[in-house]
Amino acid sequence: MMAAGRSAELGAKVLLAEKTSQLGAKLLMTGGGRCNITNKASFKEFIAAFGKNGKFLYRALHVFSNQDLVDFFSARGLNMRADPDGKIFPANDSAESVLKVLRKYLEDNNVQVRHNTAVQKIICHESKVTGVQTADGRILAGGKVIIATGGLSYPKTGSAGDGYKLARDCGHTIIPLRPGLIPLESDEEFIPVLPGLTLKHILISIVIDGKIKASAQGDILFTHFGVSGPTVLILSRMAVDALDLGQKVELALHLLPEYNNHDFEKYLQEELDSRGSKTFANYVKDILPDSLAPVFVRRCAIPPEKKCSIITREERKIIARCFTDFRINITSPRPIAEATVTRGGITIKEIDPQTMESKKVKGLYFCGEMIDLDGLTGGYNLQEAFSTGYLAGMKAAE
Numbered sequence: 001m002m003a004a005g006r007s008a009e010l011g012a013k014v015l016l017a018e019k020t021s022q023l024g025a026k027l028l029m030t031g032g033g034r035c036n037i038t039n040k041a042s043f044k045e046f047i048a049a050f051g052k053n054g055k056f057l058y059r060a061l062h063v064f065s066n067q068d069l070v071d072f073f074s075a076r077g078l079n080m081r082a083d084p085d086g087k088i089f090p091a092n093d094s095a096e097s098v099l100k101v102l103r104k105y106l107e108d109n110n111v112q113v114r115h116n117t118a119v120q121k122i123i124c125h126e127s128k129v130t131g132v133q134t135a136d137g138r139i140l141a142g143g144k145v146i147i148a149t150g151g152l153s154y155p156k157t158g159s160a161g162d163g164y165k166l167a168r169d170c171g172h173t174i175i176p177l178r179p180g181l182i183p184l185e186s187d188e189e190f191i192p193v194l195p196g197l198t199l200k201h202i203l204i205s206i207v208i209d210g211k212i213k214a215s216a217q218g219d220i221l222f223t224h225f226g227v228s229g230p231t232v233l234i235l236s237r238m239a240v241d242a243l244d245l246g247q248k249v250e251l252a253l254h255l256l257p258e259y260n261n262h263d264f265e266k267y268l269q270e271e272l273d274s275r276g277s278k279t280f281a282n283y284v285k286d287i288l289p290d291s292l293a294p295v296f297v298r299r300c301a302i303p304p305e306k307k308c309s310i311i312t313r314e315e316r317k318i319i320a321r322c323f324t325d326f327r328i329n330i331t332s333p334r335p336i337a338e339a340t341v342t343r344g345g346i347t348i349k350e351i352d353p354q355t356m357e358s359k360k361v362k363g364l365y366f367c368g369e370m371i372d373l374d375g376l377t378g379g380y381n382l383q384e385a386f387s388t389g390y391l392a393g394m395k396a397a398e
């Protein structure tokens, strides 16, 4: 929508072919319907949020930055607000109103929108694009074609990975597709009893083949299959790659991160001494949520009825380890259909970052999630789609 609108605004005659009956179905799901549209992060932080491929976005983010995106919507009557953590949302918390502005942008610039029109083939002549063929066999002629078919997740929204095939048929290389920002499955016996539990402000580390690879403070949400929540989604990138390589993946939770491991044993000794005749199970209940407490007691393998005052030094060590390094075995990511973004996609090596034009076919442009770019949670992925869309639209019109 951004690419089409920008091209038309610059004077091009634009037709937008949309496979489904509705534009922006995925956009409506973003941020739980509130649409975390971008982030207050600096230019440098934006580039870093996309990992090793981030530098590809220099030009696109320069031409259409997070501030430009906020201004784009404000100028059209939709104000934005930033949360303390930097995430930017429409002030009315409505993804629907974001879509409304984009539809009006298309309408105001006379973009012809054709719904229920799936593009099946890109037509080229001597390495130059001449149009597209739709699923019903019609040819739509055009000197420039911008492909913006999204990733592979939530296929009911229309983003079912069609663009990868279209690009491959034009000679493009597709970096293997993997789930990004994805919840993780676990086979721990306690998973079925914890759904709905959220532990807030804990320290979550990812442990691969026994070694801590990264840690982040945040919340963890237990689900019927394993774990989720923004911090887990961010750490999922390493988990997916390690699982692909057949490595052992665990999450290690520090349940009381306000204490470092050294202070913790001292703190624990004082705590247990002060509880005297209280049972170990009741002490744990005072500290942890109801559903987690019995799980924790079982993990410690200390009799629940044992009095705090007679817990041994060895047992104290076990309890301290369970509080500071509570392991959760990870077996797999959730299926890619449930991913927030698709990792992999059209290799950035075959796209000109100054224009978003294909280096293989003249007049063919790519933008959005279908490119081998995926950012952190926090509005980065929508900004990437808007910035690359804006640049592709501008350059195609020129």
Ligand SMILES: Cc1cc2nc3c(=O)[nH]c(=O)nc-3n(C[C@H](O)[C@H](O)[C@H](O)COP(=O)(O)OP(=O)(O)OC[C@H]3O[C@@H](n4cnc5c(N)ncnc54)[C@H](O)[C@@H]3O)c2cc1C
Residues within 6 Å of the ligand: 017, 018, 019, 020, 022, 023, 024, 025, 026, 027, 029, 030, 031, 032, 035, 036, 037, 038, 117, 118, 119, 120, 148, 149, 150, 151, 153, 154, 157, 158, 159, 160, 161, 162, 163, 339, 340, 341, 367, 368, 369, 370, 378, 379, 380, 381, 382, 383, 385
């Ligand atoms: C549940 C969920 C929540 C998210 N929340 C956020 C968030 O808060 N902030 C954020 O930054 N990101 C979020 N994302 C990620 C973000 O939604 C995507 O990265 C972004 O929508 C990608 O935009 P896009 O234009 O590239 O593709 P899409 O938004 O997927 O749009 C692709 C369009 O192409 C159409 N299409 C597909 N194939 C064809 C074809 N062959 N012919 C014609 N049309 C076709 C589709 O129907 C669709 O309309 C979320 C994703 C999910 C799944």
